Amino acid sequence: MMINNFRLQNFRNYQDETIQFMPGINILVGNNGQGKTNVLEGVYYLLTGKSYRVQREQELLRWEQSEFHLYGNFLLAHHKVFLESHYRDKKKMVKVNQVPCQRLSDFVGTINVIFFSPDDLAMIKGGPSERRKFIDLHIAQMRPGHVSILNAYNKVVQQKSALLKSYVEKSLKYSQLQLWNAQIIELGEKIIRNRADLTLRLQDAADSIYANLSSQKEKIQIMYIALGKKNVSEAISEFPQLLNDKLQQEIERQMVLIGPHRDDVQILLNDKPARLYASQGQQRSLVLSLKLAELELIRQEKGEYPLLLLDDVLSELDSFRRDYLIKFIESSNIQTLITMTNAEARLESGAFYYVEQGHIRRNL
Ligand SMILES: Nc1ncnc2c1ncn2[C@@H]1O[C@H](COP(=O)(O)OP(=O)(O)OP(=O)(O)O)[C@@H](O)[C@H]1O
Ligand SMILES: [Mg+2]
Numbered sequence: 001m002m003i004n005n006f007r008l009q010n011f012r013n014y015q016d017e018t019i020q021f022m023p024g025i026n027i028l029v030g031n032n033g034q035g036k037t038n039v040l041e042g043v044y045y046l047l048t049g050k051s052y053r054v055q056r057e058q059e060l061l062r063w064e065q066s067e068f069h070l071y072g073n074f075l076l077a078h079h080k081v082f083l084e085s086h087y088r089d090k091k092k093m094v095k096v097n098q099v100p101c102q103r104l105s106d107f108v109g110t111i112n113v114i115f116f117s118p119d120d121l122a123m124i125k126g127g128p129s130e131r132r133k134f135i136d137l138h139i140a141q142m143r144p145g146h147v148s149i150l151n152a153y154n155k156v157v158q159q160k161s162a163l164l165k166s167y168v169e170k171s172l173k174y175s176q177l178q179l180w181n182a183q184i185i186e187l188g189e190k191i192i193r194n195r196a197d198l199t200l201r202l203q204d205a206a207d208s209i210y211a212n213l214s215s216q217k218e219k220i221q222i223m224y225i226a227l228g229k230k231n232v233s234e235a236i237s238e239f240p241q242l243l244n245d246k247l248q249q250e251i252e253r254q255m256v257l258i259g260p261h262r263d264d265v266q267i268l269l270n271d272k273p274a275r276l277y278a279s280q281g282q283q284r285s286l287v288l289s290l291k292l293a294e295l296e297l298i299r300q301e302k303g304e305y306p307l308l309l310l311d312d313v314l315s316e317l318d319s320f321r322r323d324y325l326i327k328f329i330e331s332s333n334i335q336t337l338i339t340m341t342n343a344e345a346r347l348e349s350g351a352f353y354y355v356e357q358g359h360i361r362r363n364l
Pocket of ligand 2: 037
């Protein structure tokens with residue numbers, strides 16, 4: 001799939017700017033703080049209804065303005081889609097082919113997108129929640145039902161947690177906790193299965209990508225750790241027992257101590273935890289391999305590649321890794337929007353766009 005035309009109005013530092021993107025690689029070049037990342041953020045927002053960086057739309061509004069608008073023409077394998085995203089009077093509105101969309105979730109996932117941002121490095125160095133978020137976001141793009149399961153699960157965890165903190169008579173507390181636990185098992189099992197299944201498929205795809213990226217010198221392993229166990233089926237069958245075993249401790253600490261909200265995805269680089277040992281360039285390569293693996297999985301499922309947004313990906317990659325990445329994108333013919341500062345602009349192929357103070361100029 002590809003984006004043709006993209007227009008931003010009062011979004012971040014753009015007043016009113018239109019860009020005509022090309023198939024293949026599109027390179028946004030410019031000095032720091034000119035608006036390169038803002039373009040990627042705008043495209044991502046148009047496709048997902050969310051910013052990658054901030055929670056509140058208010059920050060996306062160009063200063064002193066009260067509304068922003070984004071428009072994009074997309075080309076899918078068999079049809080065209082015109083998307084609009086409007087933010088006005090603190091309300092969001094999305095239109096697909098000029099028809100207002102009732103619920104945002106109805107259209108999210110129609111056009112898939114993969115975004116690499118330097119913030120994603122937290123996936124390697126940060127805590128388990130970063131890795132769970134990555135896995136959940138991918139599943140949500142493919143199966144929107146995952147989000148409702150997650151929401152329902154989180155609600156149950158909140159309610160159980162409130163009960164743990166409350167002053168309820170002991171036997172009543174026990175029986176109520178059992179009820180919440182039954183729901184935690186039912187919903188939690190679905191979450192664990194979805195995540196473990198995706199992790200396995202990611203491992204398959206990322207394994208060879210990372211090996212190629214590192215000229216066969218390094219290998220990665222990604223494993224979903226469910227309820228503290230590598231063996232997921234074992235974890236699921238022991239879930240009720242594990243919950244019972246923890247009950248006393250949960251009451252004492254007034255916290256929900258076990259369940260997929262505490263799970264992790266272990267990432268090993270050459271058999272050692274990447275969190276502890278991976279260098280800057282290796283971390284970047286790891287995240288990149290995972291993103292490219294996501295790309296392959298989406299293609300397998302949807303029959304075409306998603307749009308690829310790469311923010312500041314090339315810095316810290318050695319020339320071999322850069323070349324591999326560029327060749328990978330070129331040979332698979334994936335439409336890619338990539339940002340770089342002037343210093344890094346050494347790519348020969350692709351359409352160049354110069355970004356300066358919220359203005360974009362195509363260099364022919
Ligand atoms: N809501 C907003 N309204 C107006 N300007 C904004 C808003 N949010 C951010 N900016 C401006 O946008 C610029 C940053 O844009 P962006 O993050 O896209 O830069 P960049 O070109 O990617 O830079 P770098 O190379 O450092 O990553 C800053 O100058 C910032 O002041
Ligand atoms: Mg930037």
